[in-house]
Amino acid sequence: MIGMRCKGLLLGVVAFALFGPAAQAQTGGVVKLGYVGSLTGPHSGWDLPAAEGMQMAVAEINGSGGLKVGGKTYRVEVVQEDAQSKPDVAATAAQKLLSDDDIHVVMGVLTSVPGVPVATQMAKAKVMYIGGFTALDGIVGKPGNELSFRALDADETVAKGFVPVVVRELGLKKIGMLVPNDDVSKTFVKAYQPLFDQAGVQIPIVEFFQPGTTDFAPVLRKFQGHGLDGLFIGYADPDAEAIIRQGLEIGDLPKKFVYRGGSGAPAVKYADKIDGFVWQILTRDLASPGDEKVKAWIDRYKAFTKKDVVANTYWALTFYDSVFMLSKAMNAAGTTTDQAAIAAKLKGMVYDGVRRMSFDRDGHGVTDVDIGVIKSGKTYSIPEKVL
Numbered sequence: 001m002i003g004m005r006c007k008g009l010l011l012g013v014v015a016f017a018l019f020g021p022a023a024q025a026q027t028g029g030v031v032k033l034g035y036v037g038s039l040t041g042p043h044s045g046w047d048l049p050a051a052e053g054m055q056m057a058v059a060e061i062n063g064s065g066g067l068k069v070g071g072k073t074y075r076v077e078v079v080q081e082d083a084q085s086k087p088d089v090a091a092t093a094a095q096k097l098l099s100d101d102d103i104h105v106v107m108g109v110l111t112s113v114p115g116v117p118v119a120t121q122m123a124k125a126k127v128m129y130i131g132g133f134t135a136l137d138g139i140v141g142k143p144g145n146e147l148s149f150r151a152l153d154a155d156e157t158v159a160k161g162f163v164p165v166v167v168r169e170l171g172l173k174k175i176g177m178l179v180p181n182d183d184v185s186k187t188f189v190k191a192y193q194p195l196f197d198q199a200g201v202q203i204p205i206v207e208f209f210q211p212g213t214t215d216f217a218p219v220l221r222k223f224q225g226h227g228l229d230g231l232f233i234g235y236a237d238p239d240a241e242a243i244i245r246q247g248l249e250i251g252d253l254p255k256k257f258v259y260r261g262g263s264g265a266p267a268v269k270y271a272d273k274i275d276g277f278v279w280q281i282l283t284r285d286l287a288s289p290g291d292e293k294v295k296a297w298i299d300r301y302k303a304f305t306k307k308d309v310v311a312n313t314y315w316a317l318t319f320y321d322s323v324f325m326l327s328k329a330m331n332a333a334g335t336t337t338d339q340a341a342i343a344a345k346l347k348g349m350v351y352d353g354v355r356r357m358s359f360d361r362d363g364h365g366v367t368d369v370d371i372g373v374i375k376s377g378k379t380y381s382i383p384e385k386v387l
């Protein structure tokens with residue numbers, strides 16, 4: 001499946017039985033959804049689960065009788081392209097999807113470097129695009145991007161609830177910030193600094209490291225001697241794990257970590273050596289779910305993928321609920337092709353799925369999230385009610 005266009009292969013025997021040639025003749029035909037994401041390369045840890053979630057939602061819609069719009073029933077197919085974690089390949093993948101005139105909606109990409117060229121091309125071609133990467137917040141709502149949506153909360157939205165929880169759970173008074181030297185990091189530093197200040201937490205030092213850094217010792221030593229009780233780090237798991245490991249090796253550094261990232265994985269093996277680790281679960285907590293809807297989804301995910309849930313599986317929920325929202329918007333608009341009409345119905349819609357989520361009038365996602373915590377040998381999560 002990786003790197004290939006997958007058409008109509010989502011339900012296997014069941015789908016064929018429901019939507020074979022005879023059955024399809026009685027329906028409105030096929031609705032094609034495009035997916036572009038990094039199915040290979042260093043960003044695949046985000047985009048592979050996201051692709052699975054989209055495919056799973058499509059399978060469930062087809063399995064329940066199909067997409068019903070305007071008195072007709074449609075079978076849904078996914079046309080998938082691999083961005084390979086590279087911006088130039090992502091641009092080519094987007095063009096392949098745009099060459100298919102039957103594709104009116106494209107989803108995918110959770111990282112900004114390959115995501116920006118995809119969003120740019122979709123906007124230029126006037127094709128609806130629902131993505132997940134952070135830089136999309138600076139694109140959605142701007143003139144010419146009326147068909148662009150982001151399926152995850154903006155930093156400003158999450159941070160308002162995240163910071164008070166972090167401060168309370170870890171008892172923070174003074175922290176340093178260590179993040180990559182890129183536009184994404186600079187944006188979220190601006191979002192978080194004033195919120196920590198409002199919570200009474202001092203930030204005497206902010207340092208940026210070059211992307212691709214593996215030896216963090218020189219920059220970590222800059223944080224010694226400041227009386228810090230925590231480090232705010234971001235935003236990729238390999239970087240976070242290396243910072244924790246090397247910080248413990250160097251010594252005289254904080255052992256409490258605030259992670260502007262999406263997984264507890266960087267801290268798991270050091271749980272007995274650190275004093276706390278808090279991170280953002282931008283969809284729902286799958287590791288220790290307390291919600292029955294989440295538990296039921298996990299069972300369906302395992303049955304669909306034949307895989308167990310792992311640390312990054314929660315990204316699968318990025319586009320899972322979005323597919324169902326899209327189907328409801330098409331139904332309400334009475335069309336599968338008029339993207340402006342579908343977008344108008346999608347904006348402002350509130351959907352209570354596995355996630356409770358909505359899109360505002362500009363297309364920014366507003367969804368409830370969970371906050372992950374590792375502390376005192378325990379791993380748990382705290383719901384953040386955003387919507």
